[in-house]
Amino acid sequence: MRTEFTSPVATIAVDPQGVRQVIWNLCLNALEAMCHQGTLTVRTAVQALLNTSYRSHMEPLTATQELLIEVIDTGPGMSLEVKEKIFEPFYSTKDGGTGLGLATVDRIIYNHKGRVEVDSQLGHGTTIRIHLPLLVTTDTASTHGGE
Secondary structure, three states, X not given: OEEEOOOOOOOEOOOHHHHHHHHHHHHHHHHHHOOOOOOEEEEEXXXXXXXXXXXXXXXXXXXXXXXXXXXXXXXXXXXXXXXXXXXXXXXXXXXXXXXXXXXXXXXXXXXXXXXXXXXXXXXXXXXXXXXXXXXXXXXXXXXXXXX
16 A cells, blocks of 8 residues: 655545545455555645536535545456446445445535546556545634635
């Protein structure tokens, strides 16, 4: 396992249990996909928020930056058909899988006004990117001069 974390990020309002659950579910799925061998990388970065719509029915965001969390595995990758269904509740490719892990990831990130991207091809591993807008809290604005 490798980690590549960005420098500290300004204080943001998130549900720590929810974000912990997201990382846990993504890492567990990656390890199982690699049959517990290969390389799992968790990487974070702060980047400018592009004009990408996070969720079309939500109010406009006031954030100018986002936290990017990537979970990258060297596993077998996914077909396009599987990739299109992985966030559907009760869809699983695992024997005995409930199909709730990635549906939970998607719901938690949705509730944080974020989005999830999947980059995967058969034979080339998978990268899951979590984009979380850095919405400045009142505490952050007073501590960092509104940065």
